[in-house]
Amino acid sequence: MSIFVNADTRLLVQGITGSAGSFHATQMLEYGTQIVAGVTPGRGGQRWNDHAPIYDTVREAAEKEGVNASVIFVPPPFAADAILEAADAGIELIICITEGIPVMDMLKVRRVLDTQTRSRLIGPNCPGVITPGTKDKPGCKIGIMPAKVHLPGRMGVVSKSGTLTYEAVGQLTALGIGQSTAVGVGGDPINGTDFIDVLSRFQEDPDTDGVIMIGEIGGNAEELAAAWIKDNFTKPIAGFIAGRTAPPGKRMGHAGAIISGGKGTADAKIAALEEAGVKVAPTPSDMGTTLASLLS
Amino acid sequence: MKIHEYQAKSLYQKYGIPTPKGILALSIAEAKEAAKKLIAETGSEVVVVKAQIHAGGRGKGGGVKVVKGADAAEAAAKEILGMTLVTHQTGPEGKEVQRLYIEQGLEIATEMYLALAIDRESRRVAIMASTEGGVEIEKVAEETPEKILKVFVDPAIGLMPYQTRQLAFGLGLSKKAQKSFAKLLSKLVDLFVAEDCSIAEINPLVVTGDEDVVALDAKVNFDDNAEFRHRDLWESLKDLSEEAPTETEAKKYDLSFIQLDGNIGCLVNGAGLAMSTMDTIKHFGGEPANFLDVGGGATEEAVTKAFGIILESKSVRGIFVNIFGGIMQCDIVATGVVNATRNLGLKVPLVVRLEGTNVEEGKKILAESGLAITAADTMAEGAETIVALAKAGA
Numbered sequence: 001m002s003i004f005v006n007a008d009t010r011l012l013v014q015g016i017t018g019s020a021g022s023f024h025a026t027q028m029l030e031y032g033t034q035i036v037a038g039v040t041p042g043r044g045g046q047r048w049n050d051h052a053p054i055y056d057t058v059r060e061a062a063e064k065e066g067v068n069a070s071v072i073f074v075p076p077p078f079a080a081d082a083i084l085e086a087a088d089a090g091i092e093l094i095i096c097i098t099e100g101i102p103v104m105d106m107l108k109v110r111r112v113l114d115t116q117t118r119s120r121l122i123g124p125n126c127p128g129v130i131t132p133g134t135k136d137k138p139g140c141k142i143g144i145m146p147a148k149v150h151l152p153g154r155m156g157v158v159s160k161s162g163t164l165t166y167e168a169v170g171q172l173t174a175l176g177i178g179q180s181t182a183v184g185v186g187g188d189p190i191n192g193t194d195f196i197d198v199l200s201r202f203q204e205d206p207d208t209d210g211v212i213m214i215g216e217i218g219g220n221a222e223e224l225a226a227a228w229i230k231d232n233f234t235k236p237i238a239g240f241i242a243g244r245t246a247p248p249g250k251r252m253g254h255a256g257a258i259i260s261g262g263k264g265t266a267d268a269k270i271a272a273l274e275e276a277g278v279k280v281a282p283t284p285s286d287m288g289t290t291l292a293s294l295l296s
Numbered sequence: 297m298k299i300h301e302y303q304a305k306s307l308y309q310k311y312g313i314p315t316p317k318g319i320l321a322l323s324i325a326e327a328k329e330a331a332k333k334l335i336a337e338t339g340s341e342v343v344v345v346k347a348q349i350h351a352g353g354r355g356k357g358g359g360v361k362v363v364k365g366a367d368a369a370e371a372a373a374k375e376i377l378g379m380t381l382v383t384h385q386t387g388p389e390g391k392e393v394q395r396l397y398i399e400q401g402l403e404i405a406t407e408m409y410l411a412l413a414i415d416r417e418s419r420r421v422a423i424m425a426s427t428e429g430g431v432e433i434e435k436v437a438e439e440t441p442e443k444i445l446k447v448f449v450d451p452a453i454g455l456m457p458y459q460t461r462q463l464a465f466g467l468g469l470s471k472k473a474q475k476s477f478a479k480l481l482s483k484l485v486d487l488f489v490a491e492d493c494s495i496a497e498i499n500p501l502v503v504t505g506d507e508d509v510v511a512l513d514a515k516v517n518f519d520d521n522a523e524f525r526h527r528d529l530w531e532s533l534k535d536l537s538e539e540a541p542t543e544t545e546a547k548k549y550d551l552s553f554i555q556l557d558g559n560i561g562c563l564v565n566g567a568g569l570a571m572s573t574m575d576t577i578k579h580f581g582g583e584p585a586n587f588l589d590v591g592g593g594a595t596e597e598a599v600t601k602a603f604g605i606i607l608e609s610k611s612v613r614g615i616f617v618n619i620f621g622g623i624m625q626c627d628i629v630a631t632g633v634v635n636a637t638r639n640l641g642l643k644v645p646l647v648v649r650l651e652g653t654n655v656e657e658g659k660k661i662l663a664e665s666g667l668a669i670t671a672a673d674t675m676a677e678g679a680e681t682i683v684a685l686a687k688a689g690a
């Protein structure tokens with residue numbers, strides 16, 4: 001049916017009164033996501049758009065509203081604090097959309113999260129997670145992705161890049177192939193959830209039949225995923241790696257998308273994925289058809 | 297963000313990390329004066345004239361000269377200031393030397409390597425040290441990786457004494473040098489964390505004749521994301537002449553722009569899509585002129601500016617606009633494109649692919665503009681078309 005989020009997910013929005021938070025909360029609500037609370041320090045007791053109660057602290061919101069997921073739209077200087085506040089309140093799924101959190105902050109956040117197993121962080125610098133739904137069978141959209149391109153179904157998508165996720169999902173939908181869940185893990189060098197975490201959930205999910213995995217230059221998460229896929233992943237999987245033509249030493253938009261000291265090149269990642277049995281699409285326009293070719 | 301060696305050293309000094317005495321010089325006369333002053337202060341005739349550019353490998357490229365006396369320093373400054381320095385990090389076009397750092401010469405017993413960087417896999421600050429100093433560390437890593445010692449600093453605990461010992465003994469330092477090294481390393485870790493560095497590298501780190509450990513070179517890169525914590529300091533350290541003017545201009549509008557060598561300009565939203573748009577252009581035999589991610593929240597003004605930067609580039613023979621609107625709305629992009637061409641004119645072929653939020657409104661704006669635009673339905677189709685059009689026009 002899906003991974004991470006579904007129609008039963010009870011969502012808290014941290015930063016719900018900010019312009020991005022409020023705009024996307026409205027979009028999520030329209031999609032059918034259950035927004036049960038918001039947090040903006042100093043605005044406790046008010047209501048957001050006559051809909052969800054606002055609290056001063058995450059702990060209070062979690063206790064009173066039975067929250068099990070939080071999405072963070074808090075500016076970079078305050079985002080690390082927001083993530084840790086959600087973890088401290090015991091929220092199981094924390095999705096951080098914020099782009100631009102200093103690496104030094106994320107080192108500390110990850111260090112704290114690694115000492116516990118209750119809370120999972122997805123992101124930061126990611127589009128979020130969506131389990132597509134219909135009017136009759138509601139789904140759950142947590143994040144900033146355009147809802148319209150999605151179609152409920154049985155394919156998983158996992159990606160470092162927002163727009164390439166939309167691209168992959170849009171191609172699948174155009175082919176009439178629906179998605180179980182699409183997960184953006186984000187483009188930062190230090191994040192909460194990596195490819196392997198997501199792929200292992202797709203592997204276990206009886207309602208996911210295949211996956212598109214989208215990586216990019218920088219780091220070695222794709223290589224680690226390739227090694228894991230080889231030994232553990234049994235479903236059809238197509239891949240794409242962005243940044244074949246990126247010059248070394250330049251940060252390509254995402255903080256994590258940088259080739260340094262000859263490491264993290266697209267070619268090395270593509271080779272590792274192919275070696276692991278992933279069918280890598282030659283251009284990003286072929287991601288959908290590449291997965292489709294594996295399904296027949 | 298990159299800074300110069302002399303700026304990194306002044307930051308080191310703030311943290312009590314020993315460096316040689318040095319003075320910045322922006323002219324040949326200043327260089328001579330600086331050399332005289334250093335010679336008087338240190339009592340030694342030996343001074344080093346060092347080119348200040350944002351790239352390593354300066355010594356090999358002829359940008360560092362060890363000389364004796366102020367006249368020789370003047371001669372060296374004449375040679376280096378204004379030269380185009382080509383190193384393995386500058387690319388073949390090199391960089392013009394506009395600043396010199398005049399430094400006291402030290403008696404060197406041993407050259408070593410020391411660097412701090414963020415290690416993504418362990419999610420720690422990694423400390424790398426090697427006895428192979430003064431050479432390209434990339435080479436050492438490739439040929440004799442066992443000669444690079446590594447320890448990882450736990451962000452919750454900080455650097456532990458046993459880690460310093462591991463490195464100090466591994467480097468084979470004398471007792472006195474060990475103490476000096478331990479002090480330096482602890483301060484460097486403090487600096488790295490407090491100043492939000494992404495890299496702090498000392499190559500070479502030297503043991504002097506007196507068994508003191510001194511940072512003979514200094515490289516510091518900052519994590520751009522942390523600028524909000526260091527705005528004043530970083531502003532004062534920026535050297536815009538080291539960056540492509542287009543990139544500086546784009547940054548003002550929160551656009552992520554990187555100048556490349558090709559002739560097909562691209563305007564895209566999202567880093568992944570922008571990278572793969574370049575890849576796709578290349579796949580069809582073209583060369584991208586730039587990387588440009590207008591991001592999710594770009595205003596009409598920012599898109600106008602971004603498209604203007606591409607339009608004004610002399611090397612551009614064709615432009616590909618590739619948008620998959622999520623947060624970004626297609627009509628905002630379309631309006632920006634039309635505004636920019638109204639001001640600057642459109643002299644090269646333009647292919648536009650719009651998808652996602654407000655796509656119909658966007659297409660309508662482009663259609664009503666009367667501009668010569670070729671529409672494309674997919675990224676691949678758009679890339680193939682613009683490559684063909686650019687070739688036909690060139």
